[in-house]
Amino acid sequence: MALKAISKHLLRHILFSIVCFMITGFSYSQTQNFSVKGIVRNTIGEPMANVNIKIKGTPSGTQTDSNGRYRIEINRREVLLFSHIGYENLEKLVEAETQDLNIQMEIGTTELDEVVLEKKKSHSQKSMLENYMLNPNLIKTRLGIIDKDRMSYPIQIIQGSDLITAGPDFLYSLKSFYPRMEVVREDGHVKVFLQKLSYSEPKNAAIFDVDGIIQETAPTYLHANDIERIAVLVRGAAAARYGPQGSQGVIIVNTKGQAKIDDMGVDRRYNNETLKDSLISAVNTVSMYRNTLPNVICGFERADSKDMAIELYQLKIAENVDNPYYFLESSRYFYDKWGDLDIATEILGRVETDFSKNLPVLRAVAFYYEEFNAYKRAISAYCKVLRLQPKMAQSYRDLVNCYAEIGNYRVAVYYYVRYKNMLKVLPENEVESLGADYPFEMEVEKIMSKWKGLNINNHVKSVSSDNQVRRLVLEWNVSKIDLTFQFKNDLGGYDDWSNFDNPEMNKNGYLYQDFFFDVETGGKWIVNIKNLKNNTFSPFIYIKATSYNNYGLPNQTKNEKVFRFGEDVDNVQLFIIDI
Incomplete structure (x- = not known):
């Protein structure tokens, strides 16, 4: 009986061990990692490159190569998710016997609705920040948070959870x-x-x-797991928000680390001066620009009539015959004080003739002509500049824009083509040394649209007269200056731009920079000269500001103003732009 009891006990132990082994083996077989490979093709059987292949519920994944092939390590009973722009997502359950898995993607059937632009109510930056984690259509940029649903330009937003952790970085x-x-x-x-x-x-x-910091190099230190959200902006959308710097496109990256900080209630403003955000209130006191009479025309303030002013002007001509700035500022005086355009332009004509070899003076003359809305006279001055500087892009740009202002688009485009032809005959090393032309290119595209009568938004049904682009162009009349502009808005945004930090523009002789403001974020922008250092012998520096509403559209309007500085300046407020 004892032997029989032992045998029964032993038998139960053996059976228990076998069951445990089978369960363990079964469990192991369920989780054992193995390789699946295959080819992904489109509806006509062609291999598809760059198809996203992700293990559902995990960040792991890969992509197809240029021949549509892929290989991925996976556990049995897991699901592969295949996705590609323009195609329907496809899920496949991987069974135990699966080794080769070929896929055919089907074209997506999403229909595009007609785009209707409507005037929208403003959303505060604070409320959008509070809703950021709940609203996948919000993206944080250097100058504020934008809502994809409220933008009049296209923007593609990708969630970090949709990226796969494959390749050297998130770009893969x-x-x-x-x-x-x-x-x-x-x-x-x-x-x-x-x-x-x-x-x-x-x-x-x-x-x-990247989290409000502008980078010209790709942030390859980031991987897919580090990213909360990505947006891609191209062409007009990129230029509208980032200006010419973004004309080749902008990739906006919001990281998970910063998203967590923001979600904890930390006060942060999105701009590329993040280290100064908490110090904005400590910025040096800014003084207002005052257009006072310069010493060169002292005594004019005594004139109580235009006739007396003319007499004072004529009395001092002989002693100032070699001083172009006497005539420049006299012209400005008669225009501002007495509203006499004829006298003002007559005096500028004298400067243009008597100082036809002086580049800074000729550009200052043209600036005043443009402010006085005398563009045909400005063309005359800019033609003299072109003869003196036939290899500088700025010389052609000025003529292109002036001819466009008077509606002569054919001649405007002619000067652009002439500039391009000039580049073709330059030695290769000279062309390579020139800087970037993309701001000029953008202006010419707008002019071409007007010349051909194109409406770039003719597929958009607009029910609002409001448009989304505000452009500011700042120009100066001399090259050898150190100049820093400062921008601050009432939402706490803060930005600086310096001409000596932009060598690509300087190489080509450009003496201007443009800035774009997104009306969706609204607010008021204060434009200051943070620093101006005159490294020339010219007693005056002239800066022309041109503000465009609805830039590049049929209802475009603009305002121009010329500012004069007679010495080095710091922290001077020029004007305020109400977006």
Whole structure:
């Protein structure tokens, strides 16, 4: 009986061990990692490159190569999710016997609704920040949070959870969402190209806005797991928000780390001067610009009539015959004080003739002509500048824009073509040394649209007269100056721009910079000269500001104002732009 009891006990133990082994083996077989490979094709059987392949419920994944092939390590009973822009997402359950898994993607059937632009109520930055984690259509940029649903221009937002953790960095996965994107990796440097300009091959890569910090180099230190949200802006959308710097496209990256900080209630303003956000109130006191009479025309304030002013002007001509600034400021005086355009332009004509070899003076003359709305006279002055500087892009740009102002688009485009032809005959080393032309290219595109009668928004049914682009152009009449503009808005945004930090523009002789403001974020912007250092022998520096509403559209309007500075200045407020 004892032996029989032992045998029964032993038998139960053996059976229990077998069951445990089977359960363990079964469990192991369920979780054992193995490889699945295959080819992904489109509806006509062609291999598809850059298809996103993700293990559902995990960040792991891969992409197809240029031949549509892929290989991925996966556990049995897991689901593969195949996705590509323009195609329906496809899910496949991986069974135990699966080794080769070929996929055919079906074209997406999403219908595009007619776009209707409506006047929208403003949303505060504070409320959008509070809703950021709940609203996947919000993206944080250097100058504020924008809502995809409220933008009049196209913007593509990708959630970080949709990126796959494959490849050297997040760009590997991003390419599947923006197939036209080209990533160039050479000598440890990474550049991203999103598009080409209409008139030239792209010389500049896309820029990155990472948590409000502008970067010209790709942030390859980031991986897919680090990213909360990404947005891609191209062409007009990028230029509208980032100006010419963004003309080759902008990739906006919101990281998970910063999203967590913001969600904790930390007060942060999104701009590219983040270290100064908490110090804005400590910025040096800014004085207002005052257009007082310069010493060169002292005594004119005594004139109590225009006739007396003319007499005072004529009395001092002989002693100032070699001083162009006496005539420049006399012209301005008669225009501002007495509203006499004829006398003002007559005096400027004398300056243009008597000082026809003086580049800074000729540009100052043209600035005043433009402010006086005398564009045909400005063309005359700019033609003299072109003869003195026939290799400088700025010389052609000035004529292109002046001819466009008087509606002569054919001649405007002629000067642009002439500039391009000039580049063709220059030695190769001279052309390579020139700087970026993309702001000029953008202006010419707008002029071409007007000349051909094109309405770039003719597919959009607009029910509002409001448009979304506000452009500010700041120009100066001499090259050898150190100049820093400062921008501050009532939402706490803060930005600086310096001409000596932009060598690409300086190389080509450009003496201007433009800035774009997104009306969706609203607010008021204060424009200051933070620093101006005159490194020339000219006693005066002239700065022309041109503000455009509805830039590039049929209902475009603009205002021009010329500012004069007779010495080095710091922290001077020029004007306020009400967006």
